[in-house]
Amino acid sequence: MKVLKFGGTSVAHSQNIMLVENIIKKESQNNRIIVVVSALQGVTDQLIKAAEAASHNNENYLQILKNLEEKHLDLVKDLIPFSEQSSWLSFVKKHFNDIEDICNSIFILKEFTDRIKDKITSYGEFLSSNIITARLKSNGSDAFWMDSHIVTDSNFTNAKVNFEATEDNLSQFLNENKNQIIITPGFIAKDAKENATTLGRGGSDYTASIIASVIHADELEIWTDVSGMMTSDPRLVSNAKPIVEISYSEAMELSHFGAKVLYPPTIQPVMVKNINLRIKNTFDPEAQGTLISHHVKKSHFENEQIAVGVSNMSHVALLTVEGSGMIGIPGVSAKLFQCLSQEKINVILITQSSSEHSITIAISEKDVFNAKSAIDSAFEDDLKLKRIDPVKIETDLAIVALVGENMKSRSGVSAKMFGCLGNNGINIRAIAQGSSEKNISIVISEKDITKAVNVLHEEFFESEIKQVHLYICGTGNVGMKLIQQIYSQNEYLKEHLSVNLRIAGLSNSRKMIFSEKGISENEFTSFDQNGQEASAEKFAQEIISRNLRNSVFVDVTASSEVPNIYEQLLKRSVNIVACNKIAASSDFEKYKNLKNTARNHSCQFLFETNVGAGLPIIGTINDLIRSGDKITSIQAVLSGTLNFVFNNYDGSRTFSEIVAQAQNEGYTEPDPRLDLAGIDVARKIIILAREAGYPIEFTSVENESFLPEECMKGSVNDFYDALSKYEDHFRNLLEEAKSKGKILKYVAEFKEGKAKVGLKHIAPESDLFHLYGKDNIVIFKTLRYYEQPLVVKGAGAGAEVTASGVFADILRSV
Template sequence: MNVLKFGGTSVANANHIKLACQIAIEKATHERCIVVVSALGGVTDALLEAARTAASKNNAYIGMVDEIQNRHIEAIDGLVPAQAQHALRDHINQRMSSLRMLLDGCFFLGELSQRTADSVAGLGELLSSAIFAEAVKVHFPDCDLKDSRELIKTNNQFGKAVVNFEATNTLIRNHFNHSHARITVMPGFVASSTDGHNTTLGRGGSDYTAAIIAAAMSATQLEIWTDVAGMFTANPRIVKQARAIASISYHEAMELSHFGAKVLYPPTIQPVLAKGIPIVIKNTFDPDAPGTHISARPDVAGNPIKGISHIGDIALLTLEGSGMIGVAGSSKRLFEVLSNENINVIFITQASSEHSICIGIQSVDADRAKAAIDQGFEMEIAQGKIEPCIVEQNLCIVALVGENMKNHQGISGKMFSTLGKNNVNIRAIAQGASERNISVVIAESDVKKALNTLHETFFEDNVKQLNLFVMGVGNVGEKFVEQIHGQRKFLRDQRKINIRMIALSNSRKMHFDADGISLDHWKDLLSSGETAEKSAFIQRAKTLNMRNSIFVDITANAEIASTYGDYLAKNIAVVTCNKIACASAFENYIGLKNLSRKYNAPFLFETNVGAGLPIIDTLKHMIASGDNVREIRAVLSGSLNFIFNNFNDSNSFHDVVKEAGVQGFTEPDPKIDLSGVDVARKILILIRESGYRMEMEDIANESFLPKECLDTTSVDDFFVSLKTHAAHFNDLYRAAAAKGCRLKYVARFKDGKASVGLQEIPADHPFYNLEGKDNIVLFYTDRYADQPLIIKGAGAGAAVTASGIFADVIRMGSV
């Protein structure tokens, strides 16, 4: 004999019921089946809402009852031929008449007792089972309907009655030993007390009904048919990468179902566990999917972790004080106080010092629990031996579950390390001696990040997902997006890095998609996005609170640079080509570094110097390995190198600067490059990264621009001034050429002093043959004293700058 249970989504409407009936009929061709059905999806809630409405003396319940009745009539019309509906319609109408009488009573009395609530709540299953049975008979006549209330007997604890298994098992066996129907349809959830009152088995009790029957009849297996293909490694609504668990033990399933895996009602497992009856979780809408097989001996090979689950709306209560140390019975008193209030304790942890004990309960019970605890320990609190109960709200419990965890070292360490790297603060920890479950209490706001990052660590073959929030998609930004689009598959397959673009913004528009922006048509999405607003962009990134979040700044905007601290303090990494932050006041620079360390949020800015060249990264490795920088000589402006390599008697200085802008080598305002400010920022960053303290004003800037050029207030005026002073620039070129030299804009640091300025470079100098837009840096250090370490290559251009930013993002994959 096989027992099948169909949940509310599986019998939500006529089309769904047809699918469930087909499954039951197919099973019945091989062996006898008992089919337990839930109420039509949402009907139980609707029934109880109607009852509460009636009890509040609101006659809107009348219309609510009509809607419930109409929904069942619609199902009948879609399942049973018109000529065969008469008896079923009469049955439904009689049940609904009884409901109206009950609710009329609630209306006149102005109250809803738990006993009446049980009679109201159970009506949904009585209606759905009758409809289901008639729908089966249309195609498979050998089908009976049996009222579960006649077989399952309980006490009078209305709302969640306790089953009398001795009487129940006898009644079930007697009935099915005399019944020969191939399919027997029964309502779930409902039962009756030994004195004949309607009772229910608690929400989710239809699973329990099926398990009780399966255990009593020693069924071949219990099949739970729902709208998902089994129990998942995590909640698939929160963790998109979650997948169905193929095989799991009874104890693992109980742990996961207790911690929020809603496809299985926790008490379901208890009746079948003793009999060793396997449970299979199947998908009504994909019946060929294998589902999840629950048994005493599941497949234990491979991953010791079977799933990650959570319970939300948790409050943490802490009782502490010296009056608890060495005092026997303190814990007993605490739990008695809560038991007397009928408050369920979900989580317990106690310090070995006995100074405090911490418990987790549902948030809805927190105020009542605190009042009861403070009253129960009133004397000790008054004497100062124990502090008043401390309540923390807006928390949740995350649990790592696996039967085989006890045989694998380092699981808990890996869990805590994973959460810590994403700045998820753990408020409390509990692990049972069985080691099937490691539970932590965290902030409710961190649950999505926690579940996703743990799933990534334990289930996704070490694939690390990086979530990018990109601001600035001009020339460099567009190249950056293109490079990511082209390399995503390679990075996932070869580097185990999955990059998702969550947000894009330019100066006018911004677009967000928590599931990842499609890069095939990102320009269209951005152009139709919402109005760009810096504070809203930051707030959205914080609210989404995603794991491995990275803010990518591809602007030259000082206001944007001032926001880095806001991101870092929320564990959002920062990657930037914007030099302003690292070249700002030294205290701000150090502050950002400190925030990065404190909140475990990387702050990377390789492209601040040399675009895509690995200058800063090389420097960091030298310093970390114990080397000391003594002198730096460098040509750090690809734009200035391009300009002076192309400026000659045939090309005017004005035209060459214009061309540098067209090529994307200069900043939007070229005066930043030509004034030496950009180069000064770069050498300042290298000096600071070398371990020296210096401010921007400490750098001698020997400008080659006439004062009138420096004093211009717009880009257009600046270009006009370049034409006006053409003779000045021609003189600079001719003077150098006459000496056989080339003009290079050079930055230098030595003996604590730094300078930037235009120099005439002779033919035997390493800088002389520096072509195009190339940069070159010479590091003289303790180890490279006589022959410097030289880094040379393209130091400007959208593509190389974008590749440098991209490289910083990829570095995050190994952090």
């Protein structure tokens, strides 16, 4: 014999009930079945709302009842043949008259007790189950309606079941009635005096489980609107997967912490009798669903899956009782939990310090006021004598639980869990893990719940693909190339590196757009017209408020404003990849603070492209230092722009024309003076010296400028006019070098703690001589590389290679 239960969404309206009818008919072909049904969706809440309105002398209760009556009358008209409708329409009207009489009494007496609440709410299931029975019988099914035979105590709204009396009742009924299909209301029961009682939250599921238990059913099926239990809440995690099989204890843990498809009390009765429980989808009856049983097949743990699911619970508060007067005093915990029990306050989670100095409990936020009052009263003397401190309350919290029997005795599970949360800036307020090791529960901020659940789900259930959210600031030459590279390379990254890069935000100096699902190429090309007004601060606040996992902020601007948001992003564990040199070459204390902030918040601050575009220069320095070497000097040509200019300036064209060519080909900053005045090179040598471990300031760099002072005044157009005016000056520099058999290179040097940049005459025997096009070169002398220096050489400018260097940093950051 099977027991089937259909929830409120399954019987929401006539179309859904017809689906239920088909399932019942199919299941009853080979089995005698008992079908437990809920009230129509929303009816129970509306009945309570009507009664509460009546208790406050609000006549709106009459309209609420009228709407409910119409809903049930329409259901009869849709489901029952016309020839049989009259009696059932009268049936509905009669019972709504009874409901109205009860509400009228509440209105007059202004009293709405738990006993009356149970009486009123019992009508929802009573009406739905009778109408569904009538529908089945009208179509020739051997169906019979059974009133609730569950016996309880008189604890109204949350009654305790008398299993022995219930079993006697049901056994007698089933012996006397041999119908193939028995329909019965869920949620409602009766006490010894025949008063209506209810079984509390999830009562219809519990009804079905009680019946399955006492009749020793072959299986209990819970039919709902999802295809079984999921590895996480699909409303929060788009990649949540169905769980094919799960143990009773795992299901109990998941349901306790918010898996709404099943309520914890449902499992206990069938678990005791070792009856299989299956979760099925009314709207996809062919879907496999989830089987809950004592014995889970080994295939459930294929690939050594550690956990079965991630569950969550919102609207949680933490209460902490602490004080020196608690240490070594027996009975403190008992006193605490007793006073909460008397107020019917459920404790969700408990954690206690080993010193016994404090006890922290998690409860529902709605119970905070009553809990504090109860604790203050119970510990009144201790509070007065300062043996304990006033109760500390924290709200706006949530619980996230990682569940799985296979976690037992597996080392590293907690480290993996806390590591991925920490790397995403999720602060854990409290932790609880039972000795059974089936559940690790954490308390976090409510605002972090979506991020935390996704991080854990990705870490334990989606290890094949890591979702990375990129926020790109800057759509100039480098930014455009970077975005194109991301779009073209993403499929390769998914296949070979198990990384999916999603551009979640994009900004330039005018507009910005966001999309959690990723900005498509079409959206990218039109965002300047459709985006919202942008600023660096607004962009940062959007990133923080969206709070997405594995977030990376990418700065491909030359803006002095954008680096101001780095620190607040790093403090939220957002990785930063910067092509912009300003942050790393600003005041040394600011640079050091950013590096420390990144380290303290378990995130990355990467800026390889600050020097040498895509060349591995900073990475090389880091490797040398980490391996114990020390850099003693650096000599370098660090400006692809200046190298391009002096490699191409041979007197056949003007100096101004060569600079314009460099700008047109994307080798210069938007304002070429940053390159030609040596400011950009000075920033680069500062960055290299700092990464080598020297606390050097930008103002200490000796800059031997070759530009006449007039070139530095006015606009970019004025700059080009001045270059043309001083062509003889530039030609003299060139001829002087030629006369000595040398060439011009703009060189950066660092030695003995001092840095300088300037135009040099380079002889043919120098490593700097044979440097062509826009190439850069860096020559390191170290304790290990003293006689034969370490040389890094290659293309040091250009949007394509710079973008590829930024791309590489993005991949390093995740």
